[in-house]
Amino acid sequence: MLWLDGSEAQKREITAEACRTGELLELNPQTLPGCLYHRTALNDVARTEGLTYVCTSNEGDAGTTNNWMAPEEAYDRAAQIFAGSMRGERCMSFRSRWAVGLGLQQVRRSDHR
Helix, strand or coil, rough: EECCCCCCHHHHHHHHHHHHHHHCCECCCCCCCCEEEECCCCCCCCHHHHHEECCCCHHHHHCCCCCCCHHHHHHHHHHHHCCCCCCEEEEEECCCCCEEECCCCEECCCCCC
């Protein structure tokens, strides 16, 4: 786990790592100084319609154009799919500027190397 302290030094270190791995691309520093480009990974299927479900206790709540699944089935499927998926991953924890007083926010950083 990496504790994010919000320092400029840590920001530069993490940004440099993301540029080295190709997660971020530095844009032209002459015309767009300090600008970075991030694109979704080619294997990101999070927005695939066939894999998107509305999970409610009542199938009718999903509407006529959405896929529906009972919440219990969704939790079971997700548990099987994601079992062990965080093994070897780095978790970054930081205080969110947008949620001051609400505790720590945790995000997952995938390693696309």
